[in-house]
Amino acid sequence: MSPLTTPSRREALRLLGAGITLAAGGCSKPVETIVPYVHSPEQLLPGVPVRYATAVSLSGWARGVHAIAVDGRPIKIEGNPLHPGSLGATDVFAEAAILDLYDPDRSRTVTERVNGIASWEMFERALSGPLATVQAARGRGLHLVTGRVTSPTLARQIDVLLRALPEATWQGHEPADDVNAERGAELAFGRRLRALPRLDRAETILCVGADPLGPGPDQIRFSNALISRRRDTARFGRLYVAEAALTLTGVKADARRAVHPLDQPAVLTVVANTLGAGLPVPELPEAARLFAQAAADDLKREEGRALVLAGPTLAPECHALAHWINARLRAPVDFIEPPDGIEGRKPATLSDLASALDRGAVTCLAILGCNPVATAPADLDLAKRIGRARFSLHAGLHGNETAGATHWHLPLTHELESWSDLRATDGTVSLVQPLLRPLYDGRSLHQILPLFSGRAATAGYALVRETWRERGGGDFEGWWRRCLHDGVIDGTAAPTLDPGEPRLIALPETRRGAGLTVELRPDPCLWDGRFANNAWLQECPKPISKQVWGNALALSRADAGRRGLEAGDVVRASAGGRAIEVPIVIESGVAEGVGMLTLGYGRERAGAIGNGIGANAYGLASAASPWLVTGVDLAKSDRTETILRTQNYVEIEGETRKLCRQIDLAALASAEPKGIGADQPSLLDPWKGDKDGHAWAMVIDTDACIGCNACVVACQSENNVPVVGPEEIARGRMMHWLRIDIYDEGGPEAPRAGFQPVPCMHCEHAPCEPVCPVAASVHDGEGLNLQVYNRCVGTRFCEANCPYKVRRFNFFGYADGQPYANLGAESVKAQRNPNVTVRARGVMEKCTYCIQRIATERQAAERDGRAMGPVTTACQSACPTRAIQFGDLAKPGNAITELRKDPRHYALMEELNTRPRTTYLANLRSPNPDLKEEHA
Amino acid sequence: MVQIFHPGADTVARVVLASIGAAPVLAVGLAYTLWRSPYATAQDVTVEQPVPFSHEHHVGGLGIDCRYCHTSVEKAAFAGIPPTETCMSCHSQEWTNAPMLAPVRQSLAEGRPLTWNRVHNLPAYVYFNHAVHVAKGVGCSTCHGPVQTMKLMRPSAPLTMGWCLDCHRDPAPSLRPHDAVFDMTWKPPADQAVIGARFAEKRHIKSPERLSECSICHR
């Protein structure tokens, strides 16, 4: 048979079919090919997911993860239960790391600023000249700039280098640092210490500007500890928060006051004085003073189980005072040696670098893995100053702003492509192992550093093993394999120390000048800006404002009104000669005279996704005060911008309050569990189908939900949920299968908000099903509300009739051909989960309860002839506080059945008789009776 | 007035009217017939391959077990296509110089995989799992036909959704003893109806309603 026969026959059929059924396009099947291996990898089953333990970093700190790979390509990140920074859960950044790996904007080759594409050999040749100069001068003129170093191997390598070249300088630059806390500990105890507050043991907690539940390397650890403790209502405790603008901790607070950042030290003073400090009391607004006093009294009462946390914007003296208070309260705080950095070496600051550059004393500047041009405070003006170095290079994942300022740019490998080791905040070391060979011609920092000693690049694998050779002992290979398997190296956690008695430090005078005070915060989605080119994170709604694809200066309603500003007005914010243009957004719970802006936006060379999105808050920051900008002047421009938000209505009142049930702890005893609605009389018989032994259900504890979005991004990653881009968001379209609603029954001045993750409810009487004309939306015997994509014709009646509005429609081909979906590149397709259909244009989709996971487990059980084991949905496994529980109602004794009997249990809109399978537990609060008037 | 039409025009008009009525019915019927015909399903259409691998020779002649090459058929959704090294495990000794096998040797030498053309093309959006079917006692030949007689591989079933459902709605006739799953010559015994039903019960095969639910194959 001639090889042409098949295609031509198909073609003929297609044409014929077109004429007959008008269904031309979709009917032809192109000839597919199958490409087997040449050599089959051992123990690899085709299409079956495999887990590898590794770690991904945030600001240098490790979060241990399991990377799931199918057929050799990593597709999903999940938490590593053995790792103290993960506890089996993830955060948005860890989840999104997988998309960073496949980011087509990653730099692929070595580049030289003038001549463009170059090679590693060319770079090594170019480096040899300046290197010889600095070597001759014992390193003088060599400046290494790194982010936070927690990798023992990297620390060892830098140490070796600095030993060889003692005059060389090592600068550290971590944009989202905690330098005030570090200095505060030094002030209090006279030495460098890292405090590890034990939120699992502290019950009465006062956060002054601190956001332990907010995004950051410790988010999972802190929120897990706090929420686990609160599950025991006897140890529910009380969380006080005094902060400038609403944070995740503020949302979960039992008592919260919006306090100007410059007033926050006074709150600490009130507490300290209650404990006998006898400090002069600065002025404090009456409401804040009452609040501080109530908290102080409560803290004092709960001595031994009380804790005070100071925020990153507060001066080191305030942190020192907090240490003093905690010591008085016998607060549960562990102290350890700071696990980061290099023993015996203190990194110089960027200001030092700036002055060295000004002096012309920099011969060779190596900026390794960080992006100071974009993330250094504006007054350092590094972009211009770097030009004064004789030879400069930048190593990074992207050819970013810093790469644009240096002579050379070296591509780094992603953490999922390289060998390394990283420490968690408690010192625990994880091994970082590659899941695939580097996609591009990149090298890891470990491979690059030897070049400065004039040595050839060494494999990262060997370098990391060398670091641990001694520790491994006799059976090094066995030890190594065990560490790789577990993802953590046992016994590497830093031992706790007795810090001694803290000194009582007087607080410096704070004077409030004229103008607005702007508090800068790391962005909950982009962090310090390093994730700006990650479309998942750009489209991840900020937990509280629900803003996507941009940032905005948050003001209180009163402040905005006083200044004649409305949401969306673009203002020119200026302070000390620095100025940025930024749109205004009005938010609840912002203190008077305060603006809040997140970092990480306004990137110029982030990549196709991140360029030019939002306003660059670093442009307002100064090296002296990177977190707080005082005396900011706002000048209204004639421009307005649409603030892109995925939730426009937050306030609930009257009857709508039942959407988000909130109970005071005192009322819990008399609370009754609410069911999912009773069957109404009907002319027709109810469905009596085959039940088949499973009844999947989900219960979401809204009290445990801290709104962190880890589940949202996990769902996106697991289920191939596409990104739609800002233009589509502006049209009111979005794709997230799981959204986290925030509802506020308090008000703009005293928010009393709760988070509510909303996936598909999988209603037993699903309103979406009877309206579908083609049975694309149907139920199965396990109680799943199915969406059969290939049957869907796209009437959208199901979403119109869904009271929960959880269905998502592909108005365009979001999964393919969209600029924000695949960035026009093949590489992003490699991230797709092969067990989940990639949806086409014109079909409806929605949460499936991770049906692919259920099916995988069911099929494995069928194959092995055993009962089905537990199934974990992606959102459930991501959740740091275990707020999402999934299980089988038909299985006796399943935890899910018990949760449905909890007094806090309720179903969304149970009055509609949809009988949802996804139900909720009410939010709990324990307000201080003395402060009752705040929720009047 | 004069006659406008010839007498024969009456017949023409009647035929035209009748056709207007009949056309939609005929068109649907024709489309359906075509769609389920091998012309559209590619049933029994032999697919050209880069190497003319003969199942007749290897299975029928040499009696090699299916699992020798399709290694993951009992473990995973995908039965597996053998890597080049599997071919070469024999062909490094047998037929070492056969020109027919040149692409195979070249593949191994260059480390470049062979590219086979897919024979069994399931409809899009179907997640078929070989392991479960094998575990439940559905034999290879039930779907793949008498592979041991095929010089070149061809699908022996239409692989349409309706065809899948035929069995999912009534699995008993296709269930075999476990040891006969890989037996290409298995014939159902006379009392297959009874035996099949017993297998279905013993192996906890779901009810026809459950097996024909969308989520069994689609997600």
Place this chain on the structure above:
Amino acid sequence: MSAPLLAEFDNPEALVRAMRLAAADGHRALDAFTPFPVPDLTDAFAPPRNRVRPAMALAGFGAAAAMYALQWYASVIDYPLNTGGRPLHSWLVFLLVPFEFGVLIAAITGLVVLFWTCGLPRLHHPLFAIPQFERASQDRFMLLIASKDADATALRESLERAGALLVAEMHP
């Protein structure tokens, strides 16, 4: 037997009058052709059993029943699916489509019966050969009548007396 005569009148009343006269004479009125229906003529020529309505009723109810059966078969027997916990045999809502379909089939059947009973389409007809016939669809009322005699002269005269404007013979 002579060819039937086609008499032309300019109003229906004259035609009816002439027809009655001729019938009284024993001539056989074969048909009348008018631009609009004339009740008297309709009564005179209407077929004794008009099958349009029974046929429509039969087809309509039959189609409705068939459609109902199809719905039932499709959703109860052939592919039972759980849609929103609704019963497989949701008879209340299964009544709507049969109604629509029944009406459609009744209409189509009615049209077919109309054509069948009237012998349409009939593009070629002897009457079309008579020049004056073209006004039967406009402003003239024609009576086709067969004489009882071999010679039609008597009939012709009687028709002309009754007001016929023109009388012509129809040749098959």
Place this chain on the structure above:
Amino acid sequence: MSGNAQPHRWIARERLGYGEICAAVADPIQRRGPGRAWVIAFLGVLPLVLASVIAIGAVLTIGIGLSGVNTTVVWGFSIANYVWWIGIGNAGTLISSMLLLTRQHWRASINRFAEAMTLFAAAIAGIFPIIHLGRPLYSYWLAPYPNTMDLWPQWRSALVWDFWAILSYLLFSLIFWFTGLLPDLATMRDRAQSRLGRKIYGALALGWRGSARHWAVYETFHKTMAALAVPLVCSVHSIVGLDFAASLMPGWQESIFPPYFVVGAMYSGFAMVVVLAIIIRWGLNLQALITPAHFDAMAKVMLFASIVMTFSYATEWFMGWYGGDHADRAVVSYFFTGDYRWLYYSLLFCNCLMPQALWFAQVRLNLCALAIISIVINLGMWLERILIVWNTLSHGHAVSLWRTYHVSFYDGVILIAPLGLFAFGFLVLARIFPIVSIHEVSQLAHDQGAARGRAS
């Protein structure tokens, strides 16, 4: 009937012979050229026809994302246009059949183009549900047909009912219109001057000879069709109403919807007939056949419908409040205070307030005023349809997803351009087929004693 008092009420005062009636209708088509007004109108609507074709082509190739629909308000202009057009479409058959059954013989002059209006409007309406789909290529899945997937439509869906309702209604209207046209086609055949004209009209007339036997069967059939049409029309728009009522969304889940939709359809349909009648009367010089009495009667029907609509709105508000359901109350208050409140006030003005002018005979007999009121009613009815969609979807149960519709350019095109398609159809039709029923008007003339034939 009142014909005794005013013998020529439904036909011009000067007596017309049957031949003149034929000539009045047929000659503009067969003996005279299209005329300047026709040519200008034709050229005027061509860009709109082109725009419709381009818009449909664009939405098929680029996707329904072109429309302003979003995650919350998943329906928009397409659905409102569909309901509006099918409403227009309903009036034609209603006029024809209901008036036939109630022996309102005056219908003779307007029923033909009312039926044609039905046909075009239903056909245009039928486009919208298809182009609003995400995957229009698969719209045939709504039909039960043998397939290799062994799948059937989901019969409980209102959209399947819709499919059958539109299909039945379209084909039914075609049959009804064609049978009504059949005798006139014979007239056209017999009056045709060119050989080609005779052939074409001759073929279409199928050899109709006006035989008394044929008329007997014809009348039975036509009356039976009319009797069937009334419940069919009501059912069609009731089913359209059920698209909304068979949901559980606040503001939709109302038992009043089916009848309220039927009256609304009649309302907008009559308004459209008035507009068309004024245009056709002027364009084809049919003053003799379409008299002020016709407009008076239609204006009274519109006034009645307006009162019923006002009552329906009031019922909606009352039931929203009386039912006590929070979401229902919230939606009703959203009507008046929400994002679309100005549109809602406009709708109340158009549909409830403005038509009250029809209480006055001067207004009813002033064609200009009548035309303006009719257009306003049609506008108001479109607003009603879009607000039914928008208000409920924008302000449903889930507070967090409340959001408004963003009208897109494509929406504007598919709102305006189909009017051109409709006009195009009418313009072409007016040049091919008698736009007024010749045989029925002749009969009316005969029955009213207005025809000269009787006097002679």
